[in-house]
Amino acid sequence: MHIHILGICGTFMGGVAALAREAGHRVTGCDAGVYPPMSDQLRALGIELIEGFGAEQMALQPDVWVIGNVVSRARLADGSPKFPLMEAILDAGAPYTSGPQWLAENVLQGRHVLAVAGTHGKTTTTSMLAWVLDACGQQPGFLVGGVPMNFGVSARLGEGKAFVIEADEYDTAFFDKRSKFVHYRPRTAVLNNLEFDHADIFDDLKAIERQFHHLVRTVPASGRVVVNGLEESLTRVLHQGCWSEVCSFGSAVSDFTAEGEPHDFAVQRNGRPVGRVQWALSGVHNQLNALAAIAAAEHLGVPPAEAAAALGRFQNVRRRMELRGSVARAGGDITVYDDFAHHPTAIRTTLDGLARRLGTPRGRILAVFEPRSNTMKLGTMKSQLPWSLENADLAFCHSGGLDWDAAEALAPMGARAAVAANIDTLVQQVVQAARGGDHIVCMSNGGFGGIHERLLKALKT
Template sequence: MRLHILGICGTFMAGIALIAKQKNFDITGSDAHIYPPMSTLLASHNIPIFEGYDVKNLYPHPDLIIMGNSMTRGNPCVEYVLNQNIPYMSGPQWLAAHVLRNYHVLAVSGTHGKTTVSSLLSWILAAAGLNPGFLIGGLAKNFDHSACLGKGDFFVIEADEYDTAFFDKRSKFIHYHPKTLILNNLEFDHADIFPNLDAIKMQFSYLLRTVPSQGLIICPQRDRNIQQVLSQGYWTPIEYTGNEKNKEVIWHTALLKADASQFEIYYKNSKQGEVHWSLIGEHNAANAISAVAAAHHVGIHPQKAIAALNQFQGIKRRLEIYKKINGITLYDDFAHHPTAIAATLSGLRKKIGKKRLLVILECGTHTMRSNRHQKTLGPSLQEADKLWLLWPKQNRNNNILQNISVPLSLCDSVDEIVQEVIKVTQTSDHIVIMSNRGFDNIHKKLAQALAA
């Protein structure tokens, strides 16, 4: 059976392509732009891809079209598929029908930390010999791929609240029918499709209705937005997580180091072990305990899960050290929301102490460029000693800028940022580049300039 994927170079759709290939489907795909790492990954699995949306790439007609989330009416291939009555479905719909129905699904949802928790959980299951399937929106360094069919009974999926397709405006995660569900956290995001936080809460409420009564929901006790979603109804046992001991929290952590690179994990107030790893920040300790709780639900002893965490090597683009140059440490980070920015910088500040922390930020998402974060973006950056913000003059929002108190340089281009940064850097500086996009290859450009 031949499948053609429209929008194949997105992380999620490329993952579906890899899984479909492992299920022996004949796969081809198209995308507007073809570039690494996804183009390289797909080529390594002998999956042909076409640049652009020329309908000739649909000859002869495939048996099924899988529509990526980026597809819209007016796209030549979309119009051709509809006019020719070629069978089609969304990526989440295909995944549910052809893959997930055969597994115990462990879904990781929430505004932040989905990729990290999905990676941690997949690694714990793999280290335990359970050979899980998984589909993750990033690349964990313990794996050489972001998606795998697996040969066991379990499938870990990063459960995104973004909408499914132009013809299905429900969140992707509605299709997944998890038996184990992690609600990692919940706040406003995706201003391009959600008018307000209540609209997002409604989607999460729908998600809760799909979890069976013999399943498990894992969530932090103190997340007010999650509690409001739960108040709308749930029919599944809950295990609460937290960072302190109390009678309602089943799983909690206790920090051994201020930067959270070392911490204890407790189950029902009984110490299960200690995590010593390269990740930092209290948010990652919280991510870890959610993964351990989910693994416990499928039979993995906490001590075994903790042993796996101690072997976890991190995730690409999650405060990843890009390069060390002449005593300067350059990081690549995916953070693109004030909460994630604050958590990342707070953890790094606790690790590096009084050394200078320089931040380069791209406001790459619709939400970041809107007024939604005008009160929170500034405070999220307070640990920085200096900030460079890529924000072309025609798109600047002064309501957001006036709440930034750290020394700030507004720049129209990456080249301008690079030239400014190299003038002020000192040995022992830590430079964090924050963007969920390619950022015009700034990492390589800055590294070369610092080394010159």
């Protein structure tokens, strides 16, 4: 089969492309601004990439067109279609489907699907779960919205019955406004946490809770719903109806709990010690992610002690507090990290985890971030930014492209916050403020203009 993927360079659609290629299909694709690292990974797999969404691609005549949710029926100012290829596909009556639907029909059918959903931690927890199953001999397939360092790839078919997938609540495609995860029909569903997000497509938290309940409805009676016992929103989801075994984690009365610091803790099952996790990760959020992965792996027969031991060898995911480099200075090295945090809660948990790991006394934490997600661009959560940055000694915000006043939003932080409309000015601000022993955390769900390397270069001069 020949499939042509529109929007192939996104992490999810790129993963679909890699799985299709591994399954023996001919895969081609297109995107606007075909960009690395996904473009490099796809070309290494022998996948032809085309720049743009021109209608001339109809000449490829694939068996099916797979449509990413970057594609819409939008029109440009002159009235012409923004995605002429999509218009040509519709005019021709050619066969098309969404990425999640293609995945469900061609990869997930007949597998034990373990789907990891939640506002935060999906990528990390999916990676943890895939690693635990792999380390315990189950050879799972997986599709992750990032690159787990234990595997070096974001997706593989796997030889075992298990398939672990990051289950996103964002909509499927312009013609299918359901959340992606309703297509996956998991036997094991992880509900990691749930907050308001994606303000561009959801009106309120209740609307997202409804989508999460749609996921719960698809889990069979013999399945398991692994749920964060600390989240009132998830309690409301389950109160709408649940027909499967529920296994909770995190709260004092949950099935799985942790005793100890996030980097070294005992895992307890119904109050009884069943394993210990000792690793390089930090933050209570990662401790909770670990409990979720252990509870999900147990559903496939992995003893918690073995799962905990495997997590001791977990190497995290690229762009999750990834060390990008350090520069020697009097008073200690200045260290630069890259993190994907793009929501106020994610920013706060990232900085809290670093502060806990460093202990006291410690060097300063400098938070450098850009509000780049659709929700943050809309300004829906701007009032939460000072709260999210409480653990930062200094904060630097890239305000370029925002329709709201970042300086006003950060005013409660006083002199601890600075704003810059372009990356060059932002780099100058950070370099002028930095001193020996500082920890600089760059947070964005995009490339952030290569700020990590630019900071390291500027700090060396």
